[in-house]
Amino acid sequence: xxxxxxxxxxxxxxxxxxxxxxxxxxxxxxxxxxxxxxxxxxxxxxxxxxxxxxxxxxxxxxxxxxxxxxxxxxxxxxxxxxxxxxxxxxxxxxxxxxxxxxxxxxxxxxxx
Amino acid sequence: xxxxxxxxxxxxxxxxxxxxxxxxxxxxxxxxxxxxxxxxxxxxxxxxxxxxxxxxxxxxxxxxxxxxxxxxxxxxxxxxxxxxxxxxxxxxxxxxxxxxxxxxxxxxxxxx
Numbered sequence: 001x002x003x004x005x006x007x008x009x010x011x012x013x014x015x016x017x018x019x020x021x022x023x024x025x026x027x028x029x030x031x032x033x034x035x036x037x038x039x040x041x042x043x044x045x046x047x048x049x050x051x052x053x054x055x056x057x058x059x060x061x062x063x064x065x066x067x068x069x070x071x072x073x074x075x076x077x078x079x080x081x082x083x084x085x086x087x088x089x090x091x092x093x094x095x096x097x098x099x100x101x102x103x104x105x106x107x108x109x110x111x112x
Numbered sequence: 113x114x115x116x117x118x119x120x121x122x123x124x125x126x127x128x129x130x131x132x133x134x135x136x137x138x139x140x141x142x143x144x145x146x147x148x149x150x151x152x153x154x155x156x157x158x159x160x161x162x163x164x165x166x167x168x169x170x171x172x173x174x175x176x177x178x179x180x181x182x183x184x185x186x187x188x189x190x191x192x193x194x195x196x197x198x199x200x201x202x203x204x205x206x207x208x209x210x211x212x213x214x215x216x217x218x219x220x221x222x223x224x
Contacts, residue, residue, distance in 0.1 A: 004154075033213075035215070041217055042116070042203060043155070043203065045215075048211070088155065092211075098210040098211075098213075099157040099168050100147075100155075100213060101157070104153075105154075
């Protein structure tokens with residue numbers, strides 16, 4: 001079945017850029033998503049990209065999609081301490097309607 | 113800003129008991145979902161609901177589970193006879209057009 005993988009942990013210094021990576025297996029994915037989860041909170045939709053796009057920028061967030069390698073990344077520019085959270089990558093496979101398949105999440109720690 | 117709400121935030125129940133988890137989706141949304149996250153594991157899709165019927169369900173969503181939209185605002189997940197392995201965080205989500213799914217804060221279900 002479909003699988004989405006992420007590294008577990010990333011630590012950066014405040015002001016640096018963060019890059020969170022994700023790989024997926026389903027080549028028929030239609031949309032790929034990034035969600036953010038802060039302690040005790042639900043999943044906050046950050047951004048998403050349609051599979052026919054290579055890049056999407058939204059303020060400090062840049063999403064890059066490499067369909068050939070099935071690789072998705074989220075770059076956060078000028079990372080702040082408030083960006084510390086768990087970031088989940090998710091895909092919506094074309095043949096499975098609107099169900100999301102999530103990665104295990106990457107915990108981002110931002111050091112002052 | 114409209115948001116998905118869930119009640120209760122924490123539910124403790126004994127094995128074999130029925131539980132109902134409640135969600136109020138965003139008011140103009142048409143698609144509704146339940147996901148769960150067992151501690152230390154990935155967020156897993158359970159079911160999606162549109163036009164008063166289930167549109168997609170996973171293997172997890174067996175006969176012990178049911179969903180209902182009893183009125184114009186609530187969306188519920190019922191587990192008929194809870195098992196220890198049903199202990200998890202349950203997330204409700206809703207979307208207007210199935211692309212952008214917005215999640216609630218979750219209900220932590222503990223089965224003892």
